[in-house]
Amino acid sequence: MDFRLTEDQRLLRSETRRLFTALFPRERLRQSVEAVGEDFDRALWRKLGDAGLFSLRLPERDGGAALALPEAVLLFEEAGRALLPGPLTATHLAAGLVPGAAEGTCVVTAVDRPGPAEHLATADALLLLDGPRPRLLPAAQLSGLLGALPDSTDSTDSIDPTTPLHLLPRLPPPDTTRPIPEAAASRLLLEATVLTAAQQLGSAGRTLEMAVDHAKVRTQFGRPIGAFQAVQHLCAQMLVRTELARAAVYAASLTALPPDVAAAKLLADEAAVRNARDCLQVHGGLGFTWEADVHLHLKRAWLRAAQWQTAARAETALAEELLADRRSVPPQTIVNPLGRNPERPANRQ
């Protein structure tokens, strides 16, 4: 066992951070916040495709890097940190299944149940994970779906200004969609959940950093506020949440076992939401403004917490696991299917 990042993984992470900072600096983030209703940034999407964010796990002969879920998790953590916009998880999952997804020339969004769908008006395809086999609604049918939606599902009132949402009251019937027989929805769902948790982790780490940076420089009563125990303890709990979520998310990326995945999502959701809340509290009134980035992290964290496995679903599933498994996943019997198993990229040709 060596549950540390490898040298390659460290490098991948630092290079990714550098790249995302260059592709999507804070000014671009703020532009996208104000660009309500404007066009989706397809140029950025292609650059993310070029950077391998979507194709990462495809075999090299398909233009991928033949890496596995742990590496994808590192990239998605950085994406959450940078608040990259767009249906990142869905497009990543669609790489190898939907032409153009791997390269970022195609924008794919996904849902597993009726409810909010992100970037639906922009997407070239909708991936549906509501049964044992994934199915796909291509662009042509998508516009029909949008036309049929009631007015109240207009996209511009998403609580997250950088993620337009449509609320789908029901999913398209099977006769309008194309099944993807070579993929298993259950596996894609587990991966989507881990990758979403990874973004939450990145966001939690970033709001912790913002809170600590602010606490070091903001003075009140003649001292930096970070010298007050009340602020120190808020920040300490933010770190604890982040590190616990990190251990859970990284482990889930290695095992892809349902209890690890559920724990990762539950703890990463909590870390992202509560760290954003505490970051706001540390910033005081200054954090309550639209100009500060705190609210963007909070709103995105709320949105991601509602995707895939919610807290209620994760807790319920974990409770059932306690009864199902007499030894509740004894650590020493864990195998590492994604890390070791070379068959997965082949599955996706």
Place this chain on the structure above:
Amino acid sequence: MDFRLTEDQRLLRSETRRLFTALFPRERLRQSVEAVGEDFDRALWRKLGDAGLFSLRLPERDGGAALALPEAVLLFEEAGRALLPGPLTATHLAAGLVPGAAEGTCVVTAVDRPGPAEHLATADALLLLDGPRPRLLPAAQLSGLLGALPDSTDSTDSIDPTTPLHLLPRLPPPDTTRPIPEAAASRLLLEATVLTAAQQLGSAGRTLEMAVDHAKVRTQFGRPIGAFQAVQHLCAQMLVRTELARAAVYAASLTALPPDVAAAKLLADEAAVRNARDCLQVHGGLGFTWEADVHLHLKRAWLRAAQWQTAARAETALAEELLADRRSVPPQTIVNPLGRNPERPANRQ
């Protein structure tokens, strides 16, 4: 409206505190902690009877003080503060219903469902509040009941060293008990709940006081620990819990309305348990010893939280109230049956 204590009520409270301190000083408390399995202190019980703790609400012609639930709540708050032992609530409720209860010559305990019954081996009667009409199991049948209990319900292993418990797997059948037709179990249950909440309130106030006193004198790192924000904020939250519970308990004593009573029990239970926990934390290792009184408050608070309306029952009942009442008990329509209604003592002749 004047939701302050009257001058008489203030006097009653301070006199009661003085009296309980004299009757049951800390040395007596510690003696009773070590007196496991020894005889119940019937002399103390009679003195509490003489002091009017049980007869308080009976009409004067029956030896009572013709006072109402708010006054009883003040006495029971002091009882909780002093950690008075014995089935106080049950004996108080039984005054006027069971001969000798009012005077403290008779010890009455009570239950409303199978589970733990306090001081069962000592009690002269068991009051059963499991149906619309209360019923009574007199001393003779009580010993039969005790004899029939399995070994595992032996009284000496109560978690609270000052409250022996028997766990009743089921309640005695109707043919062994005597119904009390003139009283309504629902009313007695509401009163029992309020009086138990009042004891929790008294305990919460006492552990707050203990924490603050300790924080003022204990020094670490060259300062009284009460100068550290972390300790200050623990104590501040203890006060908030106490004052919120106080408002709820006093209001419930005036209205005796189910939502007020449920809120009072829920918040007073929480205040007593969490204040005892925080008091222990403020005391550090010193609070973890048997010699400190903190654990006596914590254990009694756990015990009382399990009596009558538990948190789960209170929350469920309050949720139902939200649907039942369109205006969720609008404050201005509240009437004050116990405060105003002179018929209640008459009910109990």
Place this chain on the structure above:
Amino acid sequence: MNLDDTPEEADFRHRLRSWLHRTLPTLPPAPAADDWPARRAHDCAWQRALYEAGYAGLHWPCEAGGQGAGPLRHLILLEEAEQAGAPYVGAGFVGLLHAGPTIAAEGTAAQRARWLPPILRGEEVWCQGFSEPEAGSDLAALRTRAVRDGDSYLVTGSKIWTSHAQIADWCELLVRTDPSAPRHRGLSWLAMPMNAPGVTVRPLRTLAGSTEFAEVFLDEVRIPVSCRVGAENDGWRVSMVTLSFERGTAFAGEVVACRRTLGRLARAAQANGAWEDAVLRRRLGRLHAEFTALWRLVQANVSEAEHSWRSGESAVPGVGGSVFKLRYSHARQELYEAAAEVLGPLALDARRNWTADRLSALAYTIAAGTSQIQQNIIAERILGLPSGRWR
């Protein structure tokens, strides 16, 4: 100890309720949230209606044009107005609840005559210029300076978190008149006309997307010395004197509103099936206990305040204020988190009921004394713990 109206209180409540039921249906619908001129007009019209019915300045002293009623009467007004769905005080807030009472207590006869009647009649709107970017929790650190120049002060600096600045006629301003004096000392209280040259208002967008607040930039704004209330360099005391008017009624109307919201949440949950979730159901039940008790705490605090007021004591903010504020701020946030749980994925739609409230609730543990500061105050001033030297 009782919770019942006296015959006089019951009569007052009855008459008020009748008036509200007659009057509210005649009011125009509330304007759009960001249409500030319309909101000003709406809020002022409501104040005018209160004035004409004899309810304006209910809790102001008679000599200031008020009704001279006590805190309990004021609580009944807040409770009944909220229950009936009356408009919120809105643009009248600072004038009626802070600047006005300050002028009534500390102003000269001329100042009272000039400023108080238009507040009561809903003719002039006030805003507050106390906070500054560098002086948040630490108000005594404020820097905006006023330099005496003949019969005027020249004021330069900036203020933040000023509600209604874009529609206000006057601003109650706390400025530093003696830069050499430490912290609380050396401040003065000025009434500044918002149309004075050198005043620039920049709306401040909150995370809820609203423009409720503004920054106010002051560049050598000339303010006549006659606009100073109280003595020079005595502004800290003058601005704090109003706190003694806070007679336990702050947020009282909001608690009533929260209780109504909670009932609506339960019915919404029943309608959309969320009620089947026992976890959510118990959470709502717990909130019912919380707000029931908070309302009782309001009644307890106001009863104390009524007693002080009747005894003619100068009411000092007691145990009640900080204890209530701390718990209420948290409870309000919990309420709207529960609302999001009831809405489920619809909570991501910003247009839904409760979504804007969920966002604005985030300010409650920060504004008007952060929860951290409130806990310090409770620990040191109420519990008597030794000073943590946090100020």
Place this chain on the structure above:
Amino acid sequence: MNLDDTPEEADFRHRLRSWLHRTLPTLPPAPAADDWPARRAHDCAWQRALYEAGYAGLHWPCEAGGQGAGPLRHLILLEEAEQAGAPYVGAGFVGLLHAGPTIAAEGTAAQRARWLPPILRGEEVWCQGFSEPEAGSDLAALRTRAVRDGDSYLVTGSKIWTSHAQIADWCELLVRTDPSAPRHRGLSWLAMPMNAPGVTVRPLRTLAGSTEFAEVFLDEVRIPVSCRVGAENDGWRVSMVTLSFERGTAFAGEVVACRRTLGRLARAAQANGAWEDAVLRRRLGRLHAEFTALWRLVQANVSEAEHSWRSGESAVPGVGGSVFKLRYSHARQELYEAAAEVLGPLALDARRNWTADRLSALAYTIAAGTSQIQQNIIAERILGLPSGRWR
């Protein structure tokens, strides 16, 4: 990043597991909780069995008589022993995990030869005399003083929270040898024979009713200078050096135990009907996530420690320790509160499973650094926030 055993680790685990399965059934049943001589005998017999099988001092350096294994190997031992239901280290704790490693690192050859082998063989039991009534969180404030008298020190004072004092042979003692030096300076580390004249042990009853701890009173106890480990007045550093042996494995066995308890709780809830309560069910599900992640955090911390150990770096307690301790202490308390919820009214019966654990869990947020102190450490040492001057 991987979570799999290497072939060597798998082989070690396999052999260990076989040995445990062969050996554990041969052990006598655990003695009564308050029968200290019997507990000593039991714990020492288990240590002897480990010694004979070659598992004693697994993580001690070879030159100290240990097996020279790294932290990962140690984690496998802790994990497998707990999974198999092996006895807890018990009376061996201080010797194997604190005093022994301290002597191994800082002792002379003669001191190592005298004290280490009996620890490994389960022949001598050590206890710890660090804390004092007035020095709880603030260990540097300790007062027990040692006065040099020829070849001896005369030690007078008192110690508290000393586990196993009533059955220990030796006590690692931290005493003040230079009363004029400030705080951390002027302390020395002494090995004290518990049968020395002047040593009085008074059992300290905890709120759980157990006599796990004792107070130790020292009245001019004569301790040879040869029992001092490290230089005079260098005791603070000597006692802290052992912390660098804390390689992320502290509480690791307990986390395994908590996960097993959680599974038992779920089955008990299913059996007694408490499982029908969705609130409780989700609470147990949340705890499953919590302890799953805490186990992963242990694995991450031990992986880091293994790396430092292999690189020959002197392992400093890293991010992991305080972060883990803070969260684990809280999670353990939550676990036993959930257990009380599963038990329902039976939680009031002190003899039930989990009731004693519920009580002893209350110490976790206090002992070995209160949660408040842990948060200070995280804020200042890990996050680099400015000092709050709490020490």
